[in-house]
Amino acid sequence: MAEKDTSVLTAQETFGEDPVVxxxxxxxxxxxxxxGLARAPRAWKDxxxxxxxxxIEERSDVILEANGKDLERxxxxxxSPALLDRLKLDPARIKGLAEALRELAALPDPVGTIVRGQTLANGLRMRQMRVPMGVVxxxxEARPNVTVDIAGIAxxxxNAAMLRGGSAALESNRAxxxxxxxxxxxxxLPVDSVQTVDDYGRDGANALMGARGKVDVLVPRGGRGLIQAVVKNATVPVIETGEGNVHVFIDExxxxxxxxxxxVNSKTHRTSACNSAETLLLHSKSEAGKQxxxxxxxxxxxxxxxxxxxELLPxxxxxxxxxxxxxxxxxLGMEMAVKVVDSLDEALDHIVKYSTGHTESIVTNNLANAERFTxxxxxxxVMVNASTRFTDGGEFGLGAEVGISTQKMHARGPMGLEELTTTKWVVQGDGHVRS
Amino acid sequence: MAEKDTSVLTAQETFGEDPVVxxxxxxxxxxxxxxGLARAPRAWKDxxxxxxxxxIEERSDVILEANGKDLERxxxxxxSPALLDRLKLDPARIKGLAEALRELAALPDPVGTIVRGQTLANGLRMRQMRVPMGVVxxxxEARPNVTVDIAGIAxxxxNAAMLRGGSAALESNRAxxxxxxxxxxxxxLPVDSVQTVDDYGRDGANALMGARGKVDVLVPRGGRGLIQAVVKNATVPVIETGEGNVHVFIDExxxxxxxxxxxVNSKTHRTSACNSAETLLLHSKSEAGKQxxxxxxxxxxxxxxxxxxxELLPxxxxxxxxxxxxxxxxxLGMEMAVKVVDSLDEALDHIVKYSTGHTESIVTNNLANAERFTxxxxxxxVMVNASTRFTDGGEFGLGAEVGISTQKMHARGPMGLEELTTTKWVVQGDGHVRS
Structure with missing residues (x-):
């Protein structure tokens, strides 16, 4: 094995045929x-x-060649043309991948931040410190840009990243x-900080979902079917992302x-994004409805x-x-549901019933209603007088994002660098014992 | 139904025989x-x-009578006598339950705390605010004091609490x-903020584990068997607590x-606690071994x-x-494993291999080793020159605790009030849209 370059071996050649093993x-x-990565100071990681x-820029020819094979297949x-477009790389998009990594390098490093700390009455010094999760x-789905984004954020x-991209992007992701x-x-830095299980195909994805104790957290990023399949089948802790049945309420x-x-902005600015609005709720006394x-x-x-x-339609x-x-x-397209409601309460009841917990926005000039809505x-x-499209790591000033969490545990909303960390308590004594 | 006092009806009489329904x-x-509880200001909750x-103090006779039935059964x-002792209430312990609630009332309320916030370049005002999880x-296991502790913390x-105590404490918990x-x-405040599913027995526990989308988080609190069963069977997100294969390393x-x-303190102070030490690692060049x-x-x-x-034993x-x-x-008793190691690296390798990720302590006067160990x-x-028994919400100054999380997602270490909250982004604009 020693004389072979492992980067050109398949996972099966290196680790055996059994995907779970x-x-x-x-x-x-x-x-x-x-x-190793947990101990690397920021300068090394940057x-x-x-x-x-x-x-990536130097070897764009290799990437484009691999991507060409994926596109051909x-x-x-x-x-569909939409999927082909998401799969496709070109020189401008490759430059974009490199730029995203440079922007990441410029972001602050959450690791080592002291979240809380104090000296207790007995003299014990305590610090709660941010540390990486470990293995993420x-x-x-088949989007080569996600491969680079996630690897960079990890x-x-x-954190070490174990990636499973869609099989349609196999060659691009391997390159x-x-x-x-x-x-x-x-x-x-350790090369195994970034690995792909794509060679194992679907079985690799299943093995990743079942690697409890070996993988610290699993993030599904994609459509509803993908996310629900991961939530249902994974024994590894999962962070749900991205399902967005998003509401805009036009108050009286x-x-x-x-x-x-x-x-219009919430609905049409980018219809395929999870933060796009899907239902419009109109107060029956609002003058805005027809317009x-x-x-x-x-x-x-x-x-x-x-x-x-x-009755309000043109x-x-x-x-x-x-x-x-x-x-x-x-x-996730140029369609929208519209309902007329008679009160803020009716709007809230509707949202509580149908929302996926992503983003909701109220347009109002009534302070009490704005407070109750949020x-x-x-x-x-929850937005007041702002487009739902602002729920985004970049727009929130958090930098790159792994996805937008719609669950309550661990991370909620855009997941950036900090959301891929956990904390550790470091306690310093001088021979302290409990009495 | 209107004239009946629902507090004396069983869950089956109120909600039907099917435990899942x-x-x-x-x-x-x-x-x-x-x-309702999410909107209650601190003063109401206190x-x-x-x-x-x-x-609880006024009706201690009712509690003691119910507890007497549990003890008799x-x-x-x-x-075992140990379990009977954990199950048993007496006037002093009932006073302890009441005191724990009064201490909770004195703790700060995490709800409404602003975690992060800023005004973006475009003028959007953003706040990340602590909010309750919802339904916990x-x-x-059969410890009536946990019923009161958890209800109070929730x-x-x-948060609204749905409780499942051990069947041995059925009467005490019902009272x-x-x-x-x-x-x-x-x-x-809404009475359904505290409910027990005990009437449904084991089926109630299983239904609670499967109530994904209805229950926001599930915390198992007890021995290894209970925790593993919940982790394995629950579709509701779980926070693992309390497994502690805790190490003390005596450095050179x-x-x-x-x-x-x-x-001695880490091992013997309270052997049944999860933060008690179980393995002692002795540096071969330490003079402390025999002592x-x-x-x-x-x-x-x-x-x-x-x-x-x-060879070092008396x-x-x-x-x-x-x-x-x-x-x-x-x-979890008066037994301890002891291994001699030749280096800090050997100690770390042993701990990484066998630890459950709860607490480890090093006794050392070497600064570089203390840093590497932590x-x-x-x-x-991770402790330096302190007993492992300090890993505890009360000792850490966090107040009451739901349990000690050994997982990395959401909460790590003692889980207090803050760990039962999540966050929400509140965004205020003046007609902001994305361009």
Whole structure:
């Protein structure tokens, strides 16, 4: 084995045919790497990120060649133009990958931050300190940019990453992971800080979900089907991300111009994003209703309306009658459900019933209603007079994000570097014992 | 139903025979209660806690009568004297329950704390605010004091609690929960903030574990068997607590007096506690070895020693030869495994291999070794020159605790009020949209 370059061996050649055994061995290597990475000061990690960026740019031909094979196979398999576009890399996008790593290098390092600390009455000195989680697994769809983003975020926060990208991006991800590992070696950091289990295919994903005790946390990043499958099957602790049945409520006192602007932006700015609005709730006494629906219609949004909302539609609009299913649907496209409500309470009850806990926004000029809306909605982010599209790590000023957590444990909302850390209590005494 | 006092109905009479349906309905009630509790200011919650304390003292005869029935049934079922003692209440212990609630009332309320906040370049004002988790499930063993502790911690942190105590404490828990609910009603807080699923027995526990989406977090509190069963079977997110294979390492430079004091205190101060030491690692060049082992032997600890440690034992000591199993064993009694190591690295490797990630302590006068020991141990708490028994919410100055988390997600180490909260982003704009 010694004379072979392991970066060109498949996982099966290195770790054996059995995916559970193989992924287990990879996780052991990841644990060793994580022990080294946890002690690496920020400067070393940043140097590795900058080297990763440089190597990606230098070897863009290798990446494009691999990506070309994926695209060719994708076309043969008739995957949709939208998926092909997400899979596709070009020189500009490769530059974007490198830039994202350089931006990560510029962000502060959460590791070593003292969260709380004090000297107790008995003289014990205590510090609660941020430390890396250890080994982080991420399961995502065929987007090569996620491979680089996640690897960068993991290394910066001191974690070893075990990646499972969609099989449609197999060649692209293999090329990228190889380059990232070479950069880690050049930076004298453990190469097993970044590994992919893609060679094991679906079995590799399943093995990753079952590696309890070996993998500290698993983040599924993708559509609803992927996330629910991981939540259901994983024994490793999971952080749910990204399901967004997002609501905008136009209150009685809403300024019609502002209501129009926020509703249209929340819905149409990027319909495939999880923070895009899916249901519009209109106060029956609001003067904004007709104007907002006309603007949405003009923007090309197909509206699914209840009976009272239908009366507010512009003549000739492209609409459907809303059914129970519409209140639950995350369209992720140019469609929106619309319901007229008679009070803030009715709006809140609707949201509590149908929300996935991602983001909700109220447009209002009533202070008491703004307070109640933010207090009584049980979602990761609640907005007053702002587009739901702002729920985003970059927009929140947190830097890069692993995903947007819609669960309450550990992380809620955009997950950045800090959310990939845990804490440790360090206690210093002088022979202290309990009496 | 209207004329009946529901506090004397069984869960089956109120919610039906099917435990999954019944626990689901109880969880819906808990969710409603949690919505009310989340908006209750600190003063209301503290008043409820003080009323709970008062009612428990006033109705101690009811509690003692119920507890007497549990004790009688326990004796008939031949449960061990240790378990009977944990089950038993007396006037002094009831006073202790009330006092614990009064201490909780005096602690600060984490709800509403702003964790981070800023005004972004575009003028958006953002606050990350602590909010209650919502509905918290706790599964524990037959200890009536846990019923009161957990209910108090849940109410103070704005959460509704769904409790499942051991069946041996059925009557005691029913009496206590009835009194706590009466106090909530007196304090004008939702009575369903505290409920027990005990009437459904084991099926109730299983239903609680499966109530994903209805229960926000589940905390198992008890022995290894209970915790592992919950981790394995629950679909609700779980926080693991309390497994402690705790190590004390006596380094080469350790002061022998201090080493003796810390080893004996860590092992013998309260052997049934999860923060008690189970394995002693002795540096082969330490002068403290003989003195420490003699002190442990004199204190009545049965030592499980490796070959080199055997040579340091006092003549006539009660000992056994250590096997691989001893390094993994949480004795929770007057027994301890002892191994001689030749270096800090060997000690760290042993701990990384066998630790459950609870607490480890080093006794040393070497600064570099102290730093490495605290940095390279991946445990919730790492001590320098202090007894492992200090890993405790009360000792850490955090107040009451739900348990000691040994996992990395969400909470690590003693879990107090703050650990039963999550955060929410509140974003305030003036018509902000993304461009």
């Amino acid at each position: 193989g992924v287990g061995l990879m996780a052991d290597d990841a644990r060793q790497a994580a022990r 140097r590795a990120l900058l080297l990763m960026a440089q190597r 994708g076309r043969q398999n008739d995957i 697994g991420v399961i995502y 290394v910066k926060s001191g 990228l992971v190889g380059i990232l590992r070479d950069a880690l070696a050049d930076a004298k 006192s809403a300024d019609p111009q502002m209501a129009e602007k926020i509703a 907002v629906l006309a603007a949405l219609d003009k923007a090309g949004v197909k509206l699914h309306v209840d009976e009272r909302a239908a 003549p000739g609009s492209d609409h459907l009658q809303a059914t129970e299913e519409d209140w639950e649907t995350e369209y 207090a009584e909605n049980d979602s990761a982010a | 019944g626990v689901g309905l109880m969880a819906d009630d808990a969710r409603q209660a949690a919505r 008043r409820a806690l003080l009323l709970m304390a008062q009612r 326990g004796r008939q079922n031949d449960i 499930g706790v599964i524990y 109410v103070k942190s704005g 206590l929960v009835g009194i706590l609910r009466d106090a909530l009603a007196d304090a004008k 430079s350790a002061d022998p007096q201090m080493a003796e004091k810390i080893a 420490v082992l003699a002190a442990l032997d004199k204190a009545g600890v049965k030592l499980h020693v490796d070959e080199r440690a055997a 003549p006539g000591s009660d000992h056994l030869q250590a096997t691989e199993e001893d390094w993994e064993t949480e004795y 940095a390279e141990n991946d445990s919730a708490a």
